[in-house]
Amino acid sequence: MKTHAPAIFSIAPGSSDPLYKQLMEQIRRMSAAGQLADGDLLPSVREVALALTLNPMTVSKAYNYLEVEGLLRRHRGVGMLVCISTKSHLHVTQDKHSQREELLRPSLERAALEAQQMGMSNSRALALFKQILGENK
Amino acid sequence: MKTHAPAIFSIAPGSSDPLYKQLMEQIRRMSAAGQLADGDLLPSVREVALALTLNPMTVSKAYNYLEVEGLLRRHRGVGMLVCISTKSHLHVTQDKHSQREELLRPSLERAALEAQQMGMSNSRALALFKQILGENK
Amino acid sequence: MKTHAPAIFSIAPGSSDPLYKQLMEQIRRMSAAGQLADGDLLPSVREVALALTLNPMTVSKAYNYLEVEGLLRRHRGVGMLVCISTKSHLHVTQDKHSQREELLRPSLERAALEAQQMGMSNSRALALFKQILGENK
Amino acid sequence: MKTHAPAIFSIAPGSSDPLYKQLMEQIRRMSAAGQLADGDLLPSVREVALALTLNPMTVSKAYNYLEVEGLLRRHRGVGMLVCISTKSHLHVTQDKHSQREELLRPSLERAALEAQQMGMSNSRALALFKQILGENK
DNA sequence: GTGGTCTAGACCACA
DNA sequence: GTGGTCTAGACCACG
Numbered sequence A, B, C, D: 001m002k003t004h005a006p007a008i009f010s011i012a013p014g015s016s017d018p019l020y021k022q023l024m025e026q027i028r029r030m031s032a033a034g035q036l037a038d039g040d041l042l043p044s045v046r047e048v049a050l051a052l053t054l055n056p057m058t059v060s061k062a063y064n065y066l067e068v069e070g071l072l073r074r075h076r077g078v079g080m081l082v083c084i085s086t087k088s089h090l091h092v093t094q095d096k097h098s099q100r101e102e103l104l105r106p107s108l109e110r111a112a113l114e115a116q117q118m119g120m121s122n123s124r125a126l127a128l129f130k131q132i133l134g135e136n137k
Numbered sequence E: 001g002t003g004g005t006c007t008a009g010a011c012c013a014c015a
Numbered sequence F: 001g002t003g004g005t006c007t008a009g010a011c012c013a014c015g
Helices: A019-032 A045-052 A056-069 A096-117 A122-135 B019-033 B045-052 B056-069 B096-117 B122-135 C019-033 C045-052 C056-069 C096-117 C122-135 D019-033 D045-052 D056-069 D096-117 D122-135
Strands: A072-075 A079-082 B072-075 B079-082 C072-075 C079-082 D072-075 D079-082
Touching: A019 A056, A019 A096, A019 B096, A045 A056, A056 A072, A056 A079, A096 A122, A096 B019, A096 B096, A096 B122, A122 B096, A122 B122, B019 B056, B019 B096, B045 B056, B056 B072, B056 D056, B096 B122, C019 C056, C019 C096, C019 D096, C045 C056, C056 C072, C056 C079, C096 C122, C096 D019, C096 D096, C096 D122, C122 D096, C122 D122, D019 D056, D019 D096, D045 D056, D056 D072, D096 D122
Parallel strands: none
Antiparallel strands: A072 A079, B072 B079, C072 C079, D072 D079
C-alpha cells in the first residue's frame, strides 16, 4: 500500500452538477487514466473537505457511492483505498481502452444528439470536436 | 407573421433534466436549426401543455426564461414569437453555422475535458465520436 | 366643431403598460396640454387602429373609459368629441396648472419613493430630474 | 459570508404590481442603497414566505429572476447570496451613486416625458418633484 | 383566444 | 436545513 495519491481533486463552482457527482466522476476518470492505481490511499474526507471548502458530508457521499460501485474499498482505521483489479467496477473485465470509452460515451452521445437536432452535419461536428481537443492540448 | 410552426415539441420522460429546461433547449436548437424562423408564432402554452400532458405553468416557465434570454418575444393577445433578428441572443450577428457551433461547444468541451483527464488520446476520442455520430444516423 | 385634431397618437411597443392605457394617458395629457381642445373631434377608432396597427377593440376600450370618465363625449354619427368645459373630468373646477400637476404627481411620487428607498439624497434626485428634463428639451 | 441581513422585505397589498416584482425591485434597491452588501445571505424562501404570508413559489420566482439577472447567486445548501462585486449587474463597475441613478432614471424619464407632453414647464415640474420629495421626508 | 399571477400542497435533490 | 420542480386549479388582464 502506497501513501495517498498526491493529486487532489477540484470542483467547478459554476457547474450545475452536484458537488458529490463531480467528485465521483473525477475519481472514476483518474482511475481510468491510471493516475489512481489499485491500492492507492485516497485523501481523507476531512482533507478533501478542507482543501475544497466543501461540507465533509459531500465528500463522504462521493466516497460511499464509489464504494458501493466497487471502485473504492473502505479499510478500517486507514481510509479509502482504490480497488481496481479484483472485479472491475465496470461490467467485468475490460481492457483499459474500452473502459475509458464507456466513461466518455455518455458525454459524446449527448453532444451527438444535440448536433443532429440542430441539423449540423456530422463532418462539421467532428471538425469542431477536433478543434476543441486541440485547444486544450 | 406566419401561422404557428407545425413542429410541436417533445419531452423525454426518462431524462433527469427538468421539463421546462428540456423545452428551452429544444426551442433553442430548433431555432438554431432553422426549424423556427424569426417571427414564427410558437404554439400556445395551453396547446403545448395539452399535447405533452404538462402543466401550463411548466410550459410558461420555459417561454418566460427564453423571453428574458431574448429568443422569444411576447406579442400581446397573440402569443410568443420567435425573435432572432433583433440583437441575436448569442452575441450579435452570426451566421447560422457559427451560431450552431456556439450551442454545441459546451457539450464538446465537456467531453474533451473528460477524455483528456482520462488520458485518452485525441484520435481515440475523435474516433469514438465519429462512431457515435454514425450510429444515430 | 372643428375637424379632428391633426395630432395622432403613438404607442411604445416596449412598454409593459397595456396599450389601451397608453392611449388613455396620452389623450389625457394632450387635453391637459391644450393640444386637444373642447369640441375637438378625435380620429375614429378605425383610423387609430390602422395607423398604430392595433386591434380596434383596444382603441375603442380607451375611448370608452374616457367617455365614462367624462373627458370624451360620443356624438352619434360623428365620433368622439373632446369634452372639457362642462364639468371637469378631474374633480370639479381646477385651473389648468393644478390639473397638470395632478396628472404628473403619481409618476413623481413613485420616483420619489424609489429614490428614498435607495437612500439617495433629495438634492441628488432633484439634480438628476433636472438633467433629464434638460435632455429632452 | 455573514449571517443573513436583518432587514426583511415588505409588500404593498394595494399595489397592482405582481408580488414577485415588488420583491425584486425591493431587493435591487436595498442592494443599491447598501442595505444589502456583497455576500450577504438573503432570508430563505420559506422565511420570507412565512413572514409575508406568501406562497414560497412567489418568493422563489423573485429570487430566480434576480439570479438570472446576476444580482443573486445560489450557494448550494446555504441559500441565496447577494452578488454585487463580480461583474455588476449594471454594466461593469460603477460607483454607488451612478448605480442608484441608473435605477432611478427610468422613473424620472417617464415623468419628464409626461410633463413635457402636457406642456408643463420644466421649472414647474421640478418644483412639484421638490415638494413631493419633501412630503415623504 | 392569449399569457400572467398566485395558492396549496406534494415530492425530490443537495449539503 | 436549503432551493427546485411539478401539479391542479382558480382568477385576472389584455386584445
